[in-house]
Structures are given as structure tokens and as C-alpha cells.
Amino acid sequence: xxxxxxxxLDDAAPPGSRPVNGKRTRQNILDAAQxxxxxxxxxxxxxxxxxxxxGTTKPxxxxxxxxxxxxxxAVLENVYAGMRDIEASLRLDALPASDAxxxxxxxxxxxxxxxxxxxxxxxxxxxxxxxxxxxxxAIAVRNEAVVDILRTLLxxxxxxxxxxxxxxxLHLHLMIASFSFYxxxxxxxxxxxxxxxxxxxxxxxxxRTLLVDAVxxxxxxxxx
Amino acid sequence: xxxxxxxxLDDAAPPGSRPVNGKRTRQNILDAAQxxxxxxxxxxxxxxxxxxxxGTTKPxxxxxxxxxxxxxxAVLENVYAGMRDIEASLRLDALPASDAxxxxxxxxxxxxxxxxxxxxxxxxxxxxxxxxxxxxxAIAVRNEAVVDILRTLLxxxxxxxxxxxxxxxLHLHLMIASFSFYxxxxxxxxxxxxxxxxxxxxxxxxxRTLLVDAVxxxxxxxxx
Amino acid sequence: xxxxxxxxLDDAAPPGSRPVNGKRTRQNILDAAQxxxxxxxxxxxxxxxxxxxxGTTKPxxxxxxxxxxxxxxAVLENVYAGMRDIEASLRLDALPASDAxxxxxxxxxxxxxxxxxxxxxxxxxxxxxxxxxxxxxAIAVRNEAVVDILRTLLxxxxxxxxxxxxxxxLHLHLMIASFSFYxxxxxxxxxxxxxxxxxxxxxxxxxRTLLVDAVxxxxxxxxx
Amino acid sequence: xxxxxxxxLDDAAPPGSRPVNGKRTRQNILDAAQxxxxxxxxxxxxxxxxxxxxGTTKPxxxxxxxxxxxxxxAVLENVYAGMRDIEASLRLDALPASDAxxxxxxxxxxxxxxxxxxxxxxxxxxxxxxxxxxxxxAIAVRNEAVVDILRTLLxxxxxxxxxxxxxxxLHLHLMIASFSFYxxxxxxxxxxxxxxxxxxxxxxxxxRTLLVDAVxxxxxxxxx
DNA sequence: AATGAATGAGTTTTCATTCAT
DNA sequence: TATGAATGAAAACTCATTCAT
Numbered sequence: 001x002x003x004x005x006x007x008x009l010d011d012a013a014p015p016g017s018r019p020v021n022g023k024r025t026r027q028n029i030l031d032a033a034q035x036x037x038x039x040x041x042x043x044x045x046x047x048x049x050x051x052x053x054x055g056t057t058k059p060x061x062x063x064x065x066x067x068x069x070x071x072x073x074a075v076l077e078n079v080y081a082g083m084r085d086i087e088a089s090l091r092l093d094a095l096p097a098s099d100a101x102x103x104x105x106x107x108x109x110x111x112x113x114x115x116x117x118x119x120x121x122x123x124x125x126x127x128x129x130x131x132x133x134x135x136x137x138a139i140a141v142r143n144e145a146v147v148d149i150l151r152t153l154l155x156x157x158x159x160x161x162x163x164x165x166x167x168x169x170l171h172l173h174l175m176i177a178s179f180s181f182y183x184x185x186x187x188x189x190x191x192x193x194x195x196x197x198x199x200x201x202x203x204x205x206x207x208r209t210l211l212v213d214a215v216x217x218x219x220x221x222x223x224x
Numbered sequence: 225x226x227x228x229x230x231x232x233l234d235d236a237a238p239p240g241s242r243p244v245n246g247k248r249t250r251q252n253i254l255d256a257a258q259x260x261x262x263x264x265x266x267x268x269x270x271x272x273x274x275x276x277x278x279g280t281t282k283p284x285x286x287x288x289x290x291x292x293x294x295x296x297x298a299v300l301e302n303v304y305a306g307m308r309d310i311e312a313s314l315r316l317d318a319l320p321a322s323d324a325x326x327x328x329x330x331x332x333x334x335x336x337x338x339x340x341x342x343x344x345x346x347x348x349x350x351x352x353x354x355x356x357x358x359x360x361x362a363i364a365v366r367n368e369a370v371v372d373i374l375r376t377l378l379x380x381x382x383x384x385x386x387x388x389x390x391x392x393x394l395h396l397h398l399m400i401a402s403f404s405f406y407x408x409x410x411x412x413x414x415x416x417x418x419x420x421x422x423x424x425x426x427x428x429x430x431x432r433t434l435l436v437d438a439v440x441x442x443x444x445x446x447x448x
Numbered sequence: 449x450x451x452x453x454x455x456x457l458d459d460a461a462p463p464g465s466r467p468v469n470g471k472r473t474r475q476n477i478l479d480a481a482q483x484x485x486x487x488x489x490x491x492x493x494x495x496x497x498x499x500x501x502x503g504t505t506k507p508x509x510x511x512x513x514x515x516x517x518x519x520x521x522a523v524l525e526n527v528y529a530g531m532r533d534i535e536a537s538l539r540l541d542a543l544p545a546s547d548a549x550x551x552x553x554x555x556x557x558x559x560x561x562x563x564x565x566x567x568x569x570x571x572x573x574x575x576x577x578x579x580x581x582x583x584x585x586a587i588a589v590r591n592e593a594v595v596d597i598l599r600t601l602l603x604x605x606x607x608x609x610x611x612x613x614x615x616x617x618l619h620l621h622l623m624i625a626s627f628s629f630y631x632x633x634x635x636x637x638x639x640x641x642x643x644x645x646x647x648x649x650x651x652x653x654x655x656r657t658l659l660v661d662a663v664x665x666x667x668x669x670x671x672x
Numbered sequence: 673x674x675x676x677x678x679x680x681l682d683d684a685a686p687p688g689s690r691p692v693n694g695k696r697t698r699q700n701i702l703d704a705a706q707x708x709x710x711x712x713x714x715x716x717x718x719x720x721x722x723x724x725x726x727g728t729t730k731p732x733x734x735x736x737x738x739x740x741x742x743x744x745x746a747v748l749e750n751v752y753a754g755m756r757d758i759e760a761s762l763r764l765d766a767l768p769a770s771d772a773x774x775x776x777x778x779x780x781x782x783x784x785x786x787x788x789x790x791x792x793x794x795x796x797x798x799x800x801x802x803x804x805x806x807x808x809x810a811i812a813v814r815n816e817a818v819v820d821i822l823r824t825l826l827x828x829x830x831x832x833x834x835x836x837x838x839x840x841x842l843h844l845h846l847m848i849a850s851f852s853f854y855x856x857x858x859x860x861x862x863x864x865x866x867x868x869x870x871x872x873x874x875x876x877x878x879x880r881t882l883l884v885d886a887v888x889x890x891x892x893x894x895x896x
Numbered sequence: 897a898a899t900g901a902a903t904g905a906g907t908t909t910t911c912a913t914t915c916a917t
Numbered sequence: 918t919a920t921g922a923a924t925g926a927a928a929a930c931t932c933a934t935t936c937a938t
Contacts, residue, residue: 022918041351044267047912057920059914068912080417122413123347127265130412144418170418171434178406179399186405188354189346193304194368194394210395214442223447246901271929281903286930288901470897489799492715495933505899507935512897516933528865570861571795575713578860592866618866619882623851629858630850636802637794641752642816642842658843666886671895694922719908729924734909736922899938907931915923 026064028054033075038117041124042072042132072125073132079121086111087145097157098216104149105176105212112180113204119184146173157219164221175218179211250288252278257299262341265348266296266356296349297356303345310335311369321381322440328373329400329436336404337428343408370397381443388445399442403435474512476502481523486565489572490520490580520573521580527569534559535593545605546664552601553624553660556594560628561652567632594621605667612669623666627659698736700726705747710789713796714744714804744797745804751793758783759817769829770888776821777848777884784852785876791856818845829891836893847890851883 032054036045047068051058065071090107092100112119125133150169157163183190183198190198197203256278260269271292275282289295314331316324336343349357374393381387407422414422421427480502484493495516499506513519538555540548560567573581598617605611631638631646638646645651704726708717719740723730737743762779764772784791797805822841829835855870862870869875 025918041265041267041348043265044352046910048910058912059921060919062913063918120351122410123351124265126410126412127344127347127351128268130416133413133416147418168430170420171431174407174422174431175403175434175438178402178410181410182402182406183398185409186346186350186402188350189357192354192357194371196394198398206392207395207398210399214399214438217441217444218438220441249901270927272927282930283904283932284902292929473897489713489715489796491713492800494931496931506933507900508898510934568799570858571799572713574858574860575792575795575799576716578864581861581864595866616878618868619879622855622870622879623882623886626850626854626858627847630854631846633857634794634798634850634853636798637805640802640805642819644842646846654840655843655846658847662847662886662890665889665892668889697922718906720906730909731911731925732923740908900936901938902936903934905932908929910928911926913924915921917920917922 022064025054025056025060028056029061029064029071030074030078033071034078034117034121037072037075037124038120042068042128069132076121076125076133079118082115082118083111084145087149090149092149092153096162097153097160098162100153101157101163101215101219102212104153105215106208108146108176109180109208109211112184113199116184116187116199119181122181123185154219161221163219167219172215172218176211176215179207179214183207246288249278249280249284252280253285253288253295254298254302257295258302258341258345261296261299261348262344266292266352293356300345300349300357303342306339306342307335308369311373314373316373316377320386321377321384322386324377325381325387325439325443326436328377329439330432332370332400333404333432333435336408337423340408340423343405346405347409378443385445387443391443396439396442400435400439403431403438407431470512473502473504473508476504477509477512477519478522478526481519482526482565482569485520485523485572486568490516490576517580524569524573524581527566530563530566531559532593535597538597540597540601544610545601545608546610548601549605549611549663549667550660552597553663554656556624557628557656557659560632561647564632564635564647567629570629571633602667609669611667615667620663620666624659624663627655627662631655694736697726697728697732700728701733701736701743702746702750705743706750706789706793709744709747709796710792714740714800741804748793748797748805751790754787754790755783756817759821762821764821764825768834769825769832770834772825773829773835773887773891774884776825777887778880780818780848781852781880781883784856785871788856788871791853794853795857826891833893835891839891844887844890848883848887851879851886855879 029050032050033045036050036053040046045068047058047061050071051061054061061071065074086107090104092103095103147169150172154163154167154169154172158165187198190196198207253274256274257269260274260277264270269292271282271285274295275285278285285295289298310331314328316327319327371393374396378387378391378393378396382389411422414420422431477498480498481493484498484501488494493516495506495509498519499509502509509519513522534555538552540551543551595617598620602611602615602617602620606613635646638644646655701722704722705717708722708725712718717740719730719733722743723733726733733743737746758779762776764775767775819841822844826835826839826841826844830837859870862868870879
């Protein structure tokens with residue numbers, strides 16, 4: 001229920017102490033908000049619940065974030081930063097194109113599976129037409145990292161003769177991301193309608209293999 | 225934002241008259257709720273707005289649906305029925321397996337593209353852990369139609385020698401549905417982050433082709 | 449929970465039949481109202497719950513009783529009639545005054561103990577300043593039966609030399625009624641505050657004896 | 673109808689000022705609630721009326737008491753505290769047992785007569801099966817003060833030779849309390865049915881004497 | 897004598913936000 | 918930075934009562 005999203009290095013304060021510490025309070029609110037927004041959506045989340053969970057009070061929330069909307073935007077920023085960091089840390093150049101692609105797909109797949117809160121928050125943002133993001137300019141910057149990585153990788157694969165040409169890197173990312181995202185975001189309705197838990201461990205293994213397989217088959221050069 | 229979902233056979237009452245007509249009132253509320261829930265999510269939707277849009281009053285809503293939750297469940301029931309009907313109306317037997325598969329993918333893709341409300345409502349349901357559905361047992365019945373269709377089709381394709389074997393029909397459906405769904409559900413965040421509108425007409429054409437292509441490549445028998 | 453109050457001779461209609469039968473419907477509503485008013489008080493009772501329990505519909509209630517208030521008045525009328533009948537059926541003339549008094553006390557005590565709904569309804573009426581009764585003139589007629597009985601009995605006891613004189617029959621009734629009523633009406637707060645259930649079987653026996661004892665000691669002529 | 677119940681030590685703020693003062697607001701709500709609940713019962717009472725009378729707003733009520741039920745529980749707690757204080761302030765040790773008993777009876781009688789709101793609130797609590805009290809554990813503590821007082825007094829009277837033995841103090845309290853309570857609680861139905869106002873001044877004097885008399889006669893040792 | 901549907905006003909409760917300290 | 922208390926508007930839901938049939 002409280003899957004962490006992004007990095008949260010709580011520097012473990014002694015309980016009972018209540019230091020005058022703006023940074024800590026701000027972070028506590030952010031963490032609490034992440035959890036509550038992911039659990040209940042934007043409108044369903046309750047400012048009171050957030051500050052209670054954060055161990056602080058409402059005026060603090062407004063002091064740091066201005067409004068419920070501002071808080072949600074900050075949470076999203078945090079969330080996107082987490083993914084960006086992962087992508088940035090990938091060192092794919094050393095691997096053959098095929099292996100690199102496999103690795104990229106797997107990392108993407110795993111990140112979604114490990115961060116359901118991340119997925120839910122982005123769903124919530126979309127339900128609200130992503131408007132909260134519009135007011136948070138920090139987000140829209142340098143998020144096309146993956147696309148660049150993919151573009152480079154595709155080119156290299158073509159040169160190595162293992163990928164066919166003419167594939168739009170954004171479309172490829174769409175294929176990878178949609179599968180990775182949907183199986184988490186729509187897990188609940190699937191559980192009920194198809195009676196299968198898409199994120200059960202054995203299912204996850206199969207689907208991971210399947211996605212890698214589908215991507216590589218999609219990229220495989222047509223027989224000459 | 226006001227795309228219709230499901231069938232609505234209004235039994236065409238003379239306009240201007242406002243007779244005591246339970247069926248009509250109920251349907252009006254259902255339609256209004258569909259629109260508003262899709263626009264604002266569950267918690268964000270306002271019962272007042274729904275009844276106003278439906279041209280009736282709150283007590284009528286509670287008379288017919290018991291609660292806001294009950295209403296949402298009824299909306300979802302309606303929504304799923306729409307998709308079921310489409311699937312049931314497909315006559316794929318006459319086509320060669322390859323063409324049939326192409327057709328199935330395209331229909332699925334197009335249905336999602338044409339019914340963004342449908343997509344949003346299911347997103348909303350998932351944000352709330354699909355709990356509203358749990359109380360609406362009518363939904364969980366006979367929704368595995370697609371999977372059966374796919375299973376049959378896969379078998380036929382193998383017999384015809386155009387598909388390879390060993391593909392789980394549910395996994396294949398997951399691949400098709402995730403792509404079709406995600407490009408609508410996450411359209412807003414993509415617009416901001418990747419600066420491309422996934423549902424712009426020209427994009428849609430490309431992606432439709434891509435999905436068919438990916439599926440067929442995925443199913444193509446390995447060269448002997 | 450559904451202790452009956454007054455007489456209810458249901459002439460057992462075959463279930464499934466729904467005859468056009470005003471008398472029966474009226475009585476069903478009255479019975480249901482008795483139960484619900486006793487359980488929830490006047491304002492707490494819900495017209496819907498009453499008609500549902502009665503197996504009929506709201507317009508029927510209004511057809512027969514005019515309003516929620518009118519219904520409550522009718523219930524009270526019914527309730528008082530029950531007690532009146534008991535009192536009228538007592539034949540005390542044949543007994544010696546002491547025994548007759550003992551019997552009267554015991555019957556009063558037992559009636560309250562056996563009809564907690566009766567007690568609750570009268571409590572409810574008093575909470576509302578007995579206003580519903582004011583509009584039900586049938587009630588205020590000939591309810592001083594007990595007082596007359598007591599007056600006669602007291603006189604006879606004085607003549608027999610077993611009671612002292614100068615006791616107001618209404619005051620004596622107050623003493624008997626208050627004890628019999630209060631132990632039922634205030635049973636719940638006593639249970640919590642004094643940890644004793646005033647209407648537990650063994651308690652009831654003791655208290656019954658006690659009340660008879662107290663009354664007879666109260667009436668015993670002063671030694672002289 | 674507006675008899676005060678319990679103690680109210682308003683910490684006398686300068687009138688005209690409306691400072692941020694939680695204690696005062698809380699007490700105002702409590703006082704208003706006491707009045708309104710006594711007048712209309714629990715369900716009949718209106719939260720709006722209470723806050724208006726208290727000169728504050730609904731959110732304050734929920735801020736301090738959580739719910740209408742919580743408020744009612746707090747009112748009852750207050751109410752019981754008032755009686756407890758009276759009982760604790762009685763100094764009966766100096767009096768001969770007979771006089772002490774007379775005094776205890778009179779004080780109990782008078783307290784009920786002077787606090788009809790007290791009586792009504794307890795009636796209301798019983799109508800609702802005393803459930804609100806169950807959630808207010810503070811009430812159930814140390815309310816058996818009277819019973820202890822009575823027990824001690826009975827023992828002393830037996831030693832002094834003025835009371836007979838074998839009387840359960842709780843039963844004696846029941847006798848005293850029932851009479852004192854009922855004549856107030858059921859005043860309204862009696863007024864209508866027996867055409868006598870049980871709390872009219874001259875009536876009250878007579879009944880007070882009667883209750884003392886009945887208790888002392890009940891306790892008088894049997895002639896040897 | 898009976899019903900399903902409708903009404904209008906009111907109910908309790910909650911919300912995001914801000915003030916005074 | 919931090920807090921307890923306050924605010925005003927709106928939220929979901931309920932109610933007794935009545936209409937059309």
C-alpha cells in the first residue's frame with residue numbers, strides 16, 4: 001500500500017524530537033502526499049489526511065506548497081525525477097545493440113512493476129488532463145532522454161545489422177511504455193474481468209519475456 | 225470529451241412533455257453521469273452537476289442508484305456492455321487468419337480511439353482499485369469473449385501456417401489492449417512531456433499500422 | 449426487539465396474495481410503526497422504513513393516517529388501549545384488600561416488564577411534550593380507571609383495618625407506576641452506570657417482591 | 673425548558689470581543705447542545721440550531737466533537753458530572769441515620785425537580801439504548817457514589833436501630849430515583865391523562881413528603 | 897386501495913483554505 | 918516555522934409528502 005516512489009533518504013530523526021526544520025517538514029509532506037494521492041486520486045485525497053500522515057499541520061502545507069494543486073504538481077515532479085534518474089544511469093553503450101535493447105526494455109518493465117504508486121500518480125494526472133503538470137515547468141524539461149537513447153540504439157542496431165530501419169523511436173517507446181504501464185494501471189479491472197492478476201510473480205516473468213520478445217521480433221530485419 | 229459510450233435507445237418521448245417516466249429518468253442520469261465521471265473522476269464528479277445535466281433532481285439519483293458509488297458502478301456496467309457488443313458483432317470466421325487478426329486489432333484500436341470516455345472511466349475505476357465493479361456482479365460475466373475469439377483465431381492461424389504456436393491469447397490481448405488504451409489514457413502527459421499528440425489524426429494512422437505490424441510480426445512463424 | 453404492544457390478531461393471510469384490503473394494510477402499518485417508533489423515537493423513525501416493514505407504500509400511510517404525526521398518535525392510542533384493557537379485566541373485588549393490592553401491583557409491574565415497547569413509546573411521547581396525544585382526543589378519555597380502582601381498594605382496606613387512611617390514590621399509583629416504568633425505561637443507562645441489568649430475570653423477581661413490600665409497608669396502619 | 677445542567681465556569685471574557693478561544697467555543701456548543709437535545713431529542717435536534725445558539729459554525733462543532741453523536745455523548749458526560757458533584761458534596765455523617773436518609777431523599781428529589789433538562793437528556797439516551805454513553809467511557813466511572821453512600825447509611829441505621837437490615841442499597845436507590853425521575857419525565861402524559869400537573873408547586877411538596885415517608889416506612893424495623 | 901416516480905427543502909458532514917498567535 | 922482555531926462554501930445524502938396513473 002505504501003510502495004515508495006523516487007528516492008526518499010529519510011535521515012532517521014529521533015522520534016519524539018520535533019525540530020524546527022523546514023526541509024524535513026517539506027519532505028514529510030511530499031512523501032505523505034505521494035502516498036495519499038496515489039491511493040485516492042487528486043479530488044479524493046484529503047489535505048487533512050496528508051498532514052496527519054506527515055505529522056504536521058495544514059498551514060505548513062500551504063506555507064510550503066501554496067495549494068493542494070501545487071502540492072500535487074510537486075509530487076509529480078518528484079515522480080518524474082525518479083524515472084529520469086534511472087534512465088540516466090543506464091550504460092548501454094558497452095553492450096551489443098540487441099542486448100542493450102533487451103536491457104532497456106527490462107529496466108522499463110521492472111521500474112513500472114516496482115513502482116505502482118508512480119503509475120497511479122500518472123494515471124491521476126491524466127484523469128485531470130495533466131493540468132497540474134502544466135503549472136510545473138520543471139517537469140517538461142529534458143524528459144525526452146529515453147527517446148534519445150532509443151534513437152541512438154536503433155541507429156546502432158541498424159549499423160550492426162540486427163535491427164531493421166525506419167522505426168520511429170517514439171513509437172517504439174510507446175510500445176514498451178504502454179505495455180509496462182497498462183499491466184500495472186489496469187491491474188484491478190483485469191483481476192475482476194479476466195480473473196488473472198497481471199502482476200502476480202509468475203505472470204510478471206512471462207510478460208517480461210513476452211515484451212522483450214515482441215520488441216526484438218518487431219525490430220528484426222526482414223529476411224532478404 | 226462527450227463521446228458517447230455504449231448504446232442508448234431513448235424511447236423517444238415527445239419533447240416538451242415531462243411525464244412520470246422512470247426508465248427515461250434513469251437513463252438520463254446514467255448518461256449524464258458517464259460524461260461527468262469521465263470528465264472529473266469519481267471524487268471530482270459532483271452529484272449536483274450530474275442531476276442538473278440529466279434534467280432531474282438528487283433524490284431521483286438516489287432513488288434509482290442508491291449512492292454515488294452505485295451510480296458509478298452502473299455507468300461502468302454500461303461501458304463494458306458497449307465493448308462486449310462490438311466484440312460479439314465481429315464476424316471473423318470468413319477471413320483468412322492474418323486478415324482476421326488485422327481486423328481484430330484495428331477494431332480494438334479504433335474503439336479506444338473513438339471512445340476516450342470509455343478509457344477514462346476505466347482509468348478512474350482502476351484508481352479506486354476497481355472496487356465499484358466488485359459490487360456490480362453483472363460486469364464480471366462473459367467478458368472473456370475477446371480471449372475466446374483470440375484463442376480460436378490463434379489456433380486457426382497455426383493450422384493455416386501463418387502464426388507460430390505457443391502464444392497465450394490473454395497475453396496477446398494484453399499487448400493489443402495496452403497499446404490501444406495507453407495512447408488514449410496517457411495522451412495528456414505525453415503531450416506535455418514528448419510534445420506529441422498521440423491521438424492526432426496522422427499519428428493515429430501511423431500507430432494503427434504499427435500495432436498491426438507489431439502483432440503480425442510477433443505471431444509470424446520463425447523461419448525453418 | 450419486537451415485543452408486541454397491545455393486541456395484534458393477524459389473521460394470517462396467505463403470503464404471495466396481495467388483496468385489496470384496507471383494514472389489513474392499516475393494521476400492518478400500525479404494527480410496523482409501533483416497532484419502529486419504539487426503536488428509534490419519533491424523529492429518528494423513518495416513514496420509508498415503516499412502510500417497508502409493513503409491506504406497503506408511502507401513499508398508503510398518508511391515505512390512512514394523514515401524516516407521520518397522525519400515525520404516531522394512532523400508535524399511542526393503540527398502546528394506551530392495551531393497558532386499559534388489562535386494568536378493566538382485573539377482578540379484585542373477590543380478594544381481601546391486601547391480596548387485591550398485591551395483585552394490582554404485580555399486574556402493573558408485570559405489564560411494564562412484558563411490554564418494553566409500550567414503555568419506550570410513552571417515553572418518546574413525553575420527549576415531545578406529549579403533543580401527539582393532544583391531537584388524539586380518544587386517548588384522554590377514561591384513563592383514570594386505575595385511579596378509581598385504587599380509590600375503591602384503599603377505602604375497602606381502611607374498612608378492613610389493613611390500610612391506614614389519608615392516602616391519595618393518584619399518589620399511590622404514581623409510586624407503583626414510577627417504579628414499574630423507570631426500571632424498564634432507564635434500563636440502558638443503569639446497565640452502564642451501575643453494571644446491573646434491571647430486567648434480568650432474577651433481578652425482576654427481587655424487585656417485584658420489593659415493590660409489593662414497599663407498597664404494603666407504606667399502607668400499613670401505624671401501630672397505636 | 674432552559675434549566676441549566678451541570679457547572680459552567682465561563683472564564684468571563686470581555687463581551688464584544690470574539691477572540692480565538694477554543695475552550696470558550698467548545699463550552700458554548702456544549703451548552704447550546706444541552707438545551708436543544710433536551711428540547712427536541714437526539715434525532716429531532718438540529719445541528720444548525722445548536723451552532724446558531726452557540727454563536728459559532730458547524731465546522732467548529734465537528735472540530736471539537738467529531739459528530740452529532742460525539743456531541744451528545746459529551747453533553748451526557750457533563751450532565752452526569754453535575755449529579756455526581758451534588759452527591760459528593762453531601763455531608764451526611766453528622767446527622768442521625770433517619771435524618772440523613774430524609775436529607776438524601778430530599779436532595780435527590782429536588783435535583784430532579786430543578787433539572788428537567790437533566791431528566792429529559794437521560795430519557796433521550798435511553799431511547800437510543802444508551803449507545804452514545806458506551807462510547808464515552810468517562811461516564812461509566814465512579815457513578816456508584818450514591819450506592820456507596822446508601823450502603824454506609826443503611827449500615828449505620830441498622831446499628832442505630834432505626835432501619836431494618838437486609839435492604840439492598842441499589843434497590844433502595846432505584847425506589848428513590850424512579851419516583852424522582854418519573855414524575856418529571858412522564859409529567860406530560862400524566863397532565864393529559866390524569867389531568868394533574870405532577871410538578872405543580874403544591875403537588876411537589878406533597879410528593880416530596882410522600883417519598884420520604886415511603887422510604888422511611890420501608891426501612892422501619894418490623895415491630896418485635 | 898394501491899403504486900412507481902417525483903419534489904423541495906433540509907439533513908449531517910466535509911472541504912480547502914486562512915487567521916491570530 | 919509552527920500551531921489551534923476559525924471560516925464559508927459546498928459536499929453527499931435524506932426526509933416527509935404528493936402526483937399521475
